[in-house]
Amino acid sequence: MGKFLRVDLGRGTVDIDDTLRHVDEYVGGRGLAARIAVDEIAPGTSAFSAHNPLLLFTGPLTGTAAPYSGRTSICSLAPQGYPVEWYTRSSFGGHWGPALKYAGWDGIVISGCSATPVYLLIQNDRVSIEAAGSLWGCGIFDTQKRLIQQYGEQLRVFAIGPSGENLSRIAIAATETESASGQGGFGAVMGSKKLKAIAVQGNQAIQIADPDRFLKICNLVREEAHASHGWPHPIRLDPEKVAQYGQRFQACTQQCHTGCYDARYYTRVPGVLCNKLLAGQVDCVAGLFPGLANSFYNWNLGFEAGFEITQMSNDLGLNHWEILIGMIPWLRDCRRAAYFREINGRAFDLDDPQVWADLFRSITYRSDELGRALAEGVVRGSELLGFGQEFLVRYYPAWGYAGHWDGHGDHINHIVFPFWLVAALQWAMDTRDPISSGHGYTQNIMNWSTINSPDYGLSWETIKLIGKKVYGSELAVDPASGYEAKAFPAVWHNHRSVVKDSLPVDDQIFPRIYSNYTSDHYARAADIEGPDFEFHLLNHATGLDWTSAEFDLFAERVINLERLLQIKLHNRSRKDDETLVPYFEQLENSVNPFKGQAVGLDPVKFRLLLDQYYALRGWDCVTGRPLPETIERLQLQHLSGANTPSGK
Amino acid sequence: MHSSSIVYGGTIGSSLSTKQDMTGAKRKLVIDATLCCGCLSCMINCSQFQEHESSLFSARIRVTLEPFDGVHRLVWCRQCDEAECALNCPQQAIKYESVKGYYYVDYGLCVECRTCVQVCPYGAMMINETQNCVIKCDLCAASEPMCVRSCFTGALWYGTEDDHPDRMLSRYFFRERGDTR
Numbered sequence: 001m002g003k004f005l006r007v008d009l010g011r012g013t014v015d016i017d018d019t020l021r022h023v024d025e026y027v028g029g030r031g032l033a034a035r036i037a038v039d040e041i042a043p044g045t046s047a048f049s050a051h052n053p054l055l056l057f058t059g060p061l062t063g064t065a066a067p068y069s070g071r072t073s074i075c076s077l078a079p080q081g082y083p084v085e086w087y088t089r090s091s092f093g094g095h096w097g098p099a100l101k102y103a104g105w106d107g108i109v110i111s112g113c114s115a116t117p118v119y120l121l122i123q124n125d126r127v128s129i130e131a132a133g134s135l136w137g138c139g140i141f142d143t144q145k146r147l148i149q150q151y152g153e154q155l156r157v158f159a160i161g162p163s164g165e166n167l168s169r170i171a172i173a174a175t176e177t178e179s180a181s182g183q184g185g186f187g188a189v190m191g192s193k194k195l196k197a198i199a200v201q202g203n204q205a206i207q208i209a210d211p212d213r214f215l216k217i218c219n220l221v222r223e224e225a226h227a228s229h230g231w232p233h234p235i236r237l238d239p240e241k242v243a244q245y246g247q248r249f250q251a252c253t254q255q256c257h258t259g260c261y262d263a264r265y266y267t268r269v270p271g272v273l274c275n276k277l278l279a280g281q282v283d284c285v286a287g288l289f290p291g292l293a294n295s296f297y298n299w300n301l302g303f304e305a306g307f308e309i310t311q312m313s314n315d316l317g318l319n320h321w322e323i324l325i326g327m328i329p330w331l332r333d334c335r336r337a338a339y340f341r342e343i344n345g346r347a348f349d350l351d352d353p354q355v356w357a358d359l360f361r362s363i364t365y366r367s368d369e370l371g372r373a374l375a376e377g378v379v380r381g382s383e384l385l386g387f388g389q390e391f392l393v394r395y396y397p398a399w400g401y402a403g404h405w406d407g408h409g410d411h412i413n414h415i416v417f418p419f420w421l422v423a424a425l426q427w428a429m430d431t432r433d434p435i436s437s438g439h440g441y442t443q444n445i446m447n448w449s450t451i452n453s454p455d456y457g458l459s460w461e462t463i464k465l466i467g468k469k470v471y472g473s474e475l476a477v478d479p480a481s482g483y484e485a486k487a488f489p490a491v492w493h494n495h496r497s498v499v500k501d502s503l504p505v506d507d508q509i510f511p512r513i514y515s516n517y518t519s520d521h522y523a524r525a526a527d528i529e530g531p532d533f534e535f536h537l538l539n540h541a542t543g544l545d546w547t548s549a550e551f552d553l554f555a556e557r558v559i560n561l562e563r564l565l566q567i568k569l570h571n572r573s574r575k576d577d578e579t580l581v582p583y584f585e586q587l588e589n590s591v592n593p594f595k596g597q598a599v600g601l602d603p604v605k606f607r608l609l610l611d612q613y614y615a616l617r618g619w620d621c622v623t624g625r626p627l628p629e630t631i632e633r634l635q636l637q638h639l640s641g642a643n644t645p646s647g648k
Numbered sequence: 649m650h651s652s653s654i655v656y657g658g659t660i661g662s663s664l665s666t667k668q669d670m671t672g673a674k675r676k677l678v679i680d681a682t683l684c685c686g687c688l689s690c691m692i693n694c695s696q697f698q699e700h701e702s703s704l705f706s707a708r709i710r711v712t713l714e715p716f717d718g719v720h721r722l723v724w725c726r727q728c729d730e731a732e733c734a735l736n737c738p739q740q741a742i743k744y745e746s747v748k749g750y751y752y753v754d755y756g757l758c759v760e761c762r763t764c765v766q767v768c769p770y771g772a773m774m775i776n777e778t779q780n781c782v783i784k785c786d787l788c789a790a791s792e793p794m795c796v797r798s799c800f801t802g803a804l805w806y807g808t809e810d811d812h813p814d815r816m817l818s819r820y821f822f823r824e825r826g827d828t829r
Contacts, residue, residue, distance in 0.1 A: 267718030
């Protein structure tokens, strides 16, 4: 499209800026946002400041026929970040990003704070800031429905709920019923700007540089990328739920062709707390709301109440991951320790849906002491409440986010040593839960191996051969490899995280590594290797003629630019990177099949692993800062920050 | 090492590219909207293949999303036996390809009177507003249509009403795994 919007809600102005001056180096999405953030966020800025820009960027593949590509990146200083409001990112699917492209815009940079509630209305070239009026106070669903009723069924709306309005640090912003920028608290950034929604409608076409070759590679990639979430399993509907609740497949994102193993839409589920039929999507961690028998999450709400609670949480605008993986287990520990007895006068009975509903409302509307505290996220909330801080390490690795695919705090995903070492490195180098665009290593190995897929999994010999191709060493994926060869896959997947957030493409599909369609199980389509799919899509869509190495260089540049931004804003150092060590020192949360017992992180060996990571990055092993020669190689000298604070 | 015992059912549709299936029934675009997941891949792939651009507004199949109520609404051409679009075209610009069994617009004859748009009982004569011309589904000239090829749920099917795959199983897992572990 070549242009993006600059909206100043304080002055009430809308301007146009040029995308093209940065795309050759930063592509789009997260990469482009980082480039703009470096120029426009000053040290000392807070997440709720008028000077904190909210950056929403699609990428060159959004809205095209590229499979699994319909996402949007959202970046800003994050209210959920801890101990500081790190500049970070989230992303969301649905059909909003493509609509923005069809309206002719690559992204939006929103600064300033409106004095009164507003929404942004984009209808192709017509862009206006409209009074939100009675939309303020509405749930995310009603906000969308009312705007769609007013402007037509082609309108796509990205909105916040009351949780975002009330500046909860765990507030989401979302579109449709289950496509949210969940982590980061960006709903509260919108709330602080009094921005209720961004409504988009467009009817333009996206031109492709090489249409024939692009379509060919799209077809190849789509038909190869058959398994989501690393599951090499068939994906089925549940006949009983089809009959009883109208279960059906649902793509959470435009152009997502592969049915996730767990993403389903339900057209008619009777409410338990409300007397009506409910409809909506359930995806990923939300499937845990009903509870899971014989698991760590062993409450029992039942499907119908669990579904209702899921939709209530989505409508109010609360972060599912924070609630289910962090907050509820932490509250349960606190209740067992008798730190509190009741919630809103009710016993803390997780089998009672009213308890969940009351908890959500008290958080959303900050209506009591517990709700006011938990609206700040559990880590800050624990400080405010003055209890339960000793339990945080069970669930919170770092940065204010609950565990995720790391073998420790997250008990729904099974991952064992040594594979969570790569997750630990990903966590160490990030500013948020890194897994949203970083599933590719741990999830693939666990689910494509016989550990999580005893009937369908690949042999370790096969996995090791593929590991050697991708990571340069069989040890990178060898279950007996311990701490050896884990730094490279962490670097590699950090780059792929940038790729996924910048083109953007879906994290549950890319990078393609393993396959059921090739004799050696290495993902391949025609003569294109799986890990190269993304850059072939990019090249043919845009006319770039990058090599795989140049593609990797772009991702490395973004990682380094984000690191420089962390240093500039928050004086980030190696000391910060190591804050997650106590979390990983705990024993992993299942018996290790290769060890016969659960094991924890060896901090001495892990610090050596960190040394290897910094060395591969070209960063100083003591400070964790990019070395001058790295900055020069990546041509970031002009952005490295003359006023950067001294190292810790 | 052993061959997969999983039944993935073989390649869907693509091996039969003529008018009739093996039972003699005419092959059409068959749609079960209850299986539509709203990914809009059918639309984007249609426009990319037919119009060489990515757009929801130059597709020859249309999906209207119902994100809050349930089943999405689809509009598509049935390749009618008694096609109102062709019968009512004053220029006889909508022609029938008798071997493969689809109707198409002969743009050398079409004068954009839009009569076809008005008479189609299914609303399946579309308008490409950028090009200012009518467009209609020609089943991608009866190779496996792009919309079908991109639909993983089995909501779209190139065949007859009776040969739909397992409606509970994502289409992409019908492919022959065909290898060893």
